[in-house]
Amino acid sequence: MSFISYLIKGISLGSVYAIIALGYTMVYGIAKMLNFAHGDVIMVGGYILFTVMTSLGQSPILAVLASIVFCTLLGITIERIAYKPLRKASSLAVLITAIGVSYLLQNLALIIYGTETKFVTSVIPIPTIKLAGGNLAIPGQTLVTIPVCIVIMVSLTVFIRKSKTGRGMIAVSEDKGAAVLMGVNINKTIAITFAIGSALAAVASVLMFSSYPSLTPTSGAMPGIKAFVAAVFGGIGSIPGAMIGGILLGIIEILGRAYISSQLADAIVFLILILVLLIKPAGILGRKMNEKV
Amino acid sequence: MAKYLSKLSKSTRSNLYTVTAILAAYIIFTVLIATGNMSNLLQGLLIQIFYYAILAISLNLTVGILGELSLGHAGFMCIGAFTSAFFSKCTVDIITITWIRFTIALIIGAISAAIFGAFIGFVVLRLRGDYLAIVTLAFGEIIKNVINVLYIGIDQSGFKFSVKDSVSLNLGEGGQAIMNGPQGIFGTPNDTNLTICVFLLILFYIIISNLVNSRSGRAIMAIRDNRIAAESIGINITKFKLLAFTISAAMAGVAGTLFSHNITILDSKKFGYNQSIMILVFVVLGGIGNIRGSIIAAAILTLLPEYLRFLENYRMLIYAVVLIIIMIINWNPTCIAWRKKYSIRNLLSAINKKKEA
């Protein structure tokens, strides 16, 4: 019985990772950059939720909308100011800039909101469902997180496959030069990618802080890294891969903690990641690119 | 002298300049310290600058010359730091001559990190690009996490290990926990000094620049520039990749040794991905593949946050802003063009031209 219970916990944690990983993988797939500031956008989303709901006393729906709008604008602004000037630079330079942005957001939050932990009111008011005489508890948030995750995954896939902008994104990710020749506006496409990625971060923050409501300026850092790992797990750039990677990561983390060692849970996650990558060097659903001379 | 200099190859000359500059800086610093003209802060920072410079050039070997992104460099530093600190802590009463003990500690740090480097390199170097980056990050985190739960103690019956807590070490009478999980190693002798740091930095600088110009170095760079072409002309990819990776790890291990013997308390928290990224920032800021640049960038970015202390609460915020701005100035095409146009050399030549006219 406890195994099933752990499995549910794993899926619940994993679905949060999955939704963060979706944003990571989108940006990576199209802009080919590791956006280390993604986790911190989630933290910002959390503070917006907190401000709107607790400080201003508005309704949760308004808070969620405000969070999504703010994060989207933030994503576009960051892209415009910090990443766009480096479009032609080495991808490492962009990586470092992303780290700079991450420090910037954390320290801004620290100055504005202080160091004290804030508690975010859950946006999802579904109580825990108890089965098997109370031995099996399914948190209400999990019941929402997984469907939301699937809906986002499907609609993202449809958007990218079917819409003109989406196909532009595929073109940019395959070959920037050719995409320009085909009349795709690269700057616009990448800006849209960041907008979507950041909106996803806002959704992720809603779901994450509903499950784990404690909020500090560094709340986004570790989930960000874990989601990055999840995205690589599933095959970075692949949208279903991010979802599968996220959920697997959650399950491995919880089961590792439960059955191997609670101190070494993180090490176990990373060890399994290495093993997966050694067997499938491009992740679970990643495509193997054939290199040419 | 000038004649002799002009005979040397361009790269040798440039290396000579760098080494001379480091030595000159060293002499100036020593004089300033001896005459009491240097602030306590800067005295403390000097050693840090040198070991961070060693870390930066060693990572530059992996990132700039081998062309593989590694996000786990702090892991090698961690291995070097802990093994050498463990050794020194155990032998502090047995080997009383400091320089002998410290030399052995440095060798232990280098070798243990090299072994890990070779092992990890062997496992991961078949991966490429961002996948390699994430796996090195994973290794770094594993090392950090494992050391965090490692308890090693010593009593009459010898060494005792545990991965749970210090209670389960069951140390006998007079036993001592040397590595104590998150408490780390306390009381490592402070053996690091400026002279040894300078010596090692110059040594490693020469090793790396010679490697770059050697047969092996050219093979390594050929792999970076085009793996398939390099393979097709018979370069043993695994061998050379492993070579570069191992040397890089060994140097990081030495830097770790310098680190652990500079500070009394050593804990594994320091060696997370943030530290690896910090070293990567030195490399990227100094110029990927530019060894001298790495040294300069390490120095600036070690000094910068300390000299921003007057900003108080805004210190780290301004630091982040400065980081972003420096990256944009360094890498944005418009900025590069602007910088070239208004570089000192161009301005000087423009003035000269005017004069001539």
Added chain:
Amino acid sequence: MKKSLAKVLSLILALALTFALFTACGKKDEDAKEKGSKGTQSQDSGDKADKDGSGKSAGKFLIGGVGPLTGPAAVYGTHVEKGASIAVKEINAAGGINGYQIEFNFEDDEHDPEKAVNAYNTLKDWGMQISLGAVTSNPCKAVAAETAKDNMFMLTPSGSATDCIAYDNGFQVCFSDPNQGTASADYINEKNLAKKVAVIYDSSIVYSSGIYQKFAERAKDCNFEIVAAEAFTSDSNTDFSVQLQKAKDSGAELVFLPIYYNEATLILTQADALGYDPIFFGCDGLDGILAVENFDTSLAEDVLLLTPFAADAEDEATKKFVSDFKTAYGEIPNQFAADAYDAMYILKAAIEKAGVTPDMSISDICEALKVAMTQISVDGLTSAGMTWKATGEVNKSPLAVAIKNGAYVSVQ
């Protein structure tokens, strides 16, 4: 391009170093001046005397502290800084120590021993005479080693590991970790709170693992049994479902939480979702749980904690401190702030006892205070009648408090 980059960088470096050297020289100048004015009191004239008047030798105690003001541990550092600042203001307003004012300076260490030493050196350049050590344990050990080298007196408000006072110039205001572990085990034992106890602790921090280890050692001789000891790390401190499930499955009636309140809020929330309701028992790290903004305090109902300070205590001193703190910073102080506040008054008592004056050398101050510390008894916010052993350890009594209706109530 690379070359020009290197040039730009070396130029900046050269500038930075020159700047650093100049500031260093400036400092030395002042130091020299200070020394001069010490020997021959009124020799200096004009602007020099003026400068000294606003500076050090006019008789100010320069006290410095180090702690995290940024990064994940920032909350502890900021509270220590604020708590100490309030005490400094009060002491100065009341005429200082033996007529000498205090100047207090606090530097950020980002919870990193290496940065803590840098911060300590910065303070030394500023002219610090007495150190408050560092806020968190491992940085404090690093600073302690430096103060021992300089023979500077150190009184850490919150560095609770035993090694923080490994040198004879170091003293603690807070309980040491081992003491907290032992005291908690004894309390559970004496009050017969439970037969089966589970522990959830943070294996990646010194404070938590230090308490846990002593607790586990002591528990062998107690009337209860540790049925589950589950760890978490600061890298995965959001999901506690496994730890709680294991505690529940093992039938523990009491869960011991030697952790900080941030994680405790999540543990309480998740235990509630799981339908698990044991007695939760914590140490001083749990103080502050009621101040977490927007946290549903009903979840913390009946939580027991062994703490020297509770912000809701009814005594005059605590009430005044809490209201001053709220007015100044808009927050409720936690035990870190209280320890820092006490630290300043302890320093005051020790300085008055030893008759130390600011013109004495750092080493002389240290020697005098070391002796005075073992002779004084201080009534502070965190305990009445605190006394010290020569080892630096404090002797004070922890207070057991329970949370009832969203407030702390002391229990016998």
